[in-house]
Amino acid sequence: MxxxxxxxxxxxxxxxxxxxxxxxxxxxxxxxxxxxxxxxxxxxxxxxxxxxxxxxxxxxxxxxxxxxxxxxxxxxxxxxxxxxxxxxxxxxxxxxxxxxxxxxxxxxxxxxxxxxxxxxxxxxxxxxxxxxxxxxxxxxxxxxGRGSERSPAPPAWAELTPREREIFALAAKGLSNSEIAASEYLSEATVKTHVSRILAKLGLRDRVQLVVFAYEHEL
Missing domain, CATH: 3.40.50.2300 (Response regulator)
Structure with a gap:
């Protein structure tokens, strides 16, 4: 262990x-x-x-x-x-x-x-x-999210695929990987992969920062 x-x-x-x-x-x-x-x-x-x-x-x-x-x-x-x-x-x-x-x-x-x-x-x-x-x-x-002025999404947002934006929206609402998987008829492993790619593309450390990002950019 x-x-x-x-x-x-x-x-x-x-x-x-x-x-x-x-x-x-x-x-x-x-x-x-x-x-x-x-x-x-x-x-x-x-x-x-x-x-x-x-x-x-x-x-x-x-x-x-x-x-x-x-x-x-x-x-x-x-x-x-x-x-x-x-x-x-x-x-x-x-x-x-x-x-x-x-x-x-x-x-x-x-x-x-x-x-x-x-x-x-x-x-x-x-x-x-x-x-x-x-x-x-x-x-x-x-x-x-109110701690700073709302601003347009950065260029990195455009790098997300349509599917990744769907997963982003669900994660930003606080859904877990298992809840997203059930909602989108995906495996949890697939959802985890999508979330990891989203975080990497947007330069975010974890899901909390993902949600803050969503509020900051009105997403």
Whole structure:
């Protein structure tokens, strides 16, 4: 079994201790380190190269948004796989959480979420999927989309085939691969291939960024 290496960046020591115990209790997860602010978190990520980072959004020195941007930029410059960033927040509709997603985070989880949900979220983002706190998806993504002026679709949009645009529209509504497959009478493997090609053509990291892209460009 390949362990998922997890780092935690949060300024509350007691919270860090609890999360560390939770992660260390799981056979498929390993705790790769912790930091109390965003700057230290970025340095930890560069040093430890974790698979997933749990990132508090409000911290001293460097907040979770700037830290996420720094971590992903350093991975890009260094030519190594970027970790998946899962933002931790107190509010289910948080402007900062929306901004973190725009910065490249793979989703967000409420700090008071059930332990089982947090563990499932870690495994989900590690697989390349996105996670948004329950009951907040549509509002959060719409909020994120309003964070910048609406603009025409970029030239890359024209590279999508008609079929890929159909899959894009369904994914932008939040449908899973299995739901798209059932709707379009396709196999899940085919849908996954289409989604991967769409993300690559549009330069997007994951499905959360796909939905934000759809709102930004009125698609």
């Amino acid at each position: 390949t362990e998922i290496r997890v780092c935690l960046v949060d300024d509350q020591a007691l919270f860090r201790a609890g999360i560390r115990m939770l992660i260390e209790s799981q056979p498929d997860l390993s705790f790769a380190g912790e930091a109390a602010d965003g700057a230290a978190g970025a340095a930890l990520a560069n040093r430890s190269r974790p698979d997933v980072i749990l990132m508090d959004v409000r911290m001293p020195v460097l907040d979770g948004i700037a830290a996420t941007e720094r971590i992903l930029a350093e991975a890009d410059r260094g030519g190594y796989p970027a970790p998946r960033v899962l933002v931790l927040t107190t509010f289910d509709l948080d402007e900062n959480a929306a901004r973190a997603i725009r910065a490249g985070a793979s989703g967000f989880v409420l700090k008071d979420a059930d332990p089982e949900f947090l563990l499932a979220a870690i495994r989900t983002v590690h697989q390349g999927n996105a996670v948004i706190a329950a009951n907040a998806t549509r509002n959060l993504i719409a909020h994120a």
